[in-house]
Amino acid sequence: MKSKIKKSKKTITFFRPWLSKEDKKQIMISLNSSTLTDGPKLYEFEKAFAKFSGAKFAIAVSNATSALHLSIKSLGIGQGDEVIVPDMTFVATANAVMLSGATPVFADVEKDSMNISIKSVEKMITNKTKAVIPVHFAGRACNMKEIITLTKKHHLKIVEDCAHAIGAKIDGKHVGNFGSAGCFSFYPTKNITTIEGGMIITNSKKIAENVTSLRNHGLTKTLMQRYSHGKPWDYDIIQPGYNYRLDEIRSTLGISQLKRIKKINEIRKKIYEYYNKKLENIEGIITPKSSKKDDHAYHLYILRINNKNKINRDKLFSKLGKIGIQTTVHYKPLHKFSPFKKIKKDKLKNSEELYQEILSLPFYPNISIKEQDGVINNIIKILK
Numbered sequence: 001m002k003s004k005i006k007k008s009k010k011t012i013t014f015f016r017p018w019l020s021k022e023d024k025k026q027i028m029i030s031l032n033s034s035t036l037t038d039g040p041k042l043y044e045f046e047k048a049f050a051k052f053s054g055a056k057f058a059i060a061v062s063n064a065t066s067a068l069h070l071s072i073k074s075l076g077i078g079q080g081d082e083v084i085v086p087d088m089t090f091v092a093t094a095n096a097v098m099l100s101g102a103t104p105v106f107a108d109v110e111k112d113s114m115n116i117s118i119k120s121v122e123k124m125i126t127n128k129t130k131a132v133i134p135v136h137f138a139g140r141a142c143n144m145k146e147i148i149t150l151t152k153k154h155h156l157k158i159v160e161d162c163a164h165a166i167g168a169k170i171d172g173k174h175v176g177n178f179g180s181a182g183c184f185s186f187y188p189t190k191n192i193t194t195i196e197g198g199m200i201i202t203n204s205k206k207i208a209e210n211v212t213s214l215r216n217h218g219l220t221k222t223l224m225q226r227y228s229h230g231k232p233w234d235y236d237i238i239q240p241g242y243n244y245r246l247d248e249i250r251s252t253l254g255i256s257q258l259k260r261i262k263k264i265n266e267i268r269k270k271i272y273e274y275y276n277k278k279l280e281n282i283e284g285i286i287t288p289k290s291s292k293k294d295d296h297a298y299h300l301y302i303l304r305i306n307n308k309n310k311i312n313r314d315k316l317f318s319k320l321g322k323i324g325i326q327t328t329v330h331y332k333p334l335h336k337f338s339p340f341k342k343i344k345k346d347k348l349k350n351s352e353e354l355y356q357e358i359l360s361l362p363f364y365p366n367i368s369i370k371e372q373d374g375v376i377n378n379i380i381k382i383l384k
């Protein structure tokens, strides 16, 4: 007998922010401080993030796009250079390369992990290639061992896009520490948020100093240094920079959220595994792989709908939407965007195929079991 699919009473949104009482209290305190940007909370957040990630330096910026932009720029990469990025990522990864004056080149991804394919990267290397940006997609760490071997062989730099992967480690080492720099995002949907915000981690003093100056107009002095002693107006500009600063309110929120990251990621893992347990044997669905190690930050839960003759991804998306369950697609492959159509690319077969199949489900620490069951049961009903 066919069971009826009912519209849920309340929409199950794709995303729901989680700001605690303590987060809000800390924000209100920081609103009353005399320094609202470039002040002590920024440095406290950076110190806490460096400790958490095990990096020597952490430099907070306005978002992960600016983090990627400054990291690439600080490596001296620019016009005439090529940087290899995965075709399956958010456009910011490629935009940051273009903002630096260099050209992104698109490599295919692996079908199961959705991470950059090392074989594809190897095919795309030319004498113009200067760096590779692996994206730890959906929170799952890339195979950094193989990426390091390949990039060493060709004398290439690595900038890790860790926007999805706060908390993911490989053999105990936090992602972001495997190349020249690692870039994190604190956009509202990310595992922790500063609303907008980003962080660069690096173990190079030279890069740290360079990006610290570049985020603040290229100035040689911070606001605190300018007002502490000497002549506050007497600073220099090393190179033209940007205003990519993170203000005190966002830094305060970052400090407060970072304290909960372990708990947040544990809850995300439970929700992820519950989806897997309930959906893995359903015909027409390929669930994402679980991980027994701590190399996953469980940022996105992405199903593949491989139900060739019946309900495809688009139909499932639309039917779920009609009953109040929001889902989405991460991502439309880069080579499909107008500005990137002429960019050099590998065959991108996997990313093309994935794009037809992938569907991201509502996935956040404050989703209730009832809501999760609602998502699961409706998917099963629709596919049947």
Ligand SMILES: Cc1ncc(COP(=O)(O)O)c(C=O)c1O
Residues within 6 Å of the ligand: 063, 064, 065, 066, 089, 090, 092, 093, 135, 161, 163, 164, 184, 185, 186, 187, 197, 198
């Ligand atoms: C893989 C990836 N890289 C970079 C970014 C850019 O992050 P932000 O919005 O903080 O600039 C995002 C944002 O969603 C992302 O998913």
